Amino acid sequence: MPTSPRSYGYKFSGYFMEYGPIEADNLEAARTLVRQRLGVSRLPQGFQLWDLSERPLARWRVDVAS
Secondary structure: OOOOOEEEEEEOOOOOOEEEEEEEOOHHHHHHHHHHHHOOOOOOOOOEEEEOOOOOOOOOOOOOOO
């Protein structure tokens, strides 16, 4: 039985903006879609990808200052 696609959000390390939603069947499929959209074979270090049902997008989330 096929499952319905889920929505994922993503963020690059050190950036404020969160992007999405990406519709995919699972987390690995979402990673593949992001790599294709960016035209890269590997995602950058610190790249974050999450299920939007667990945490919604925060378009202007500010990282904690060190």
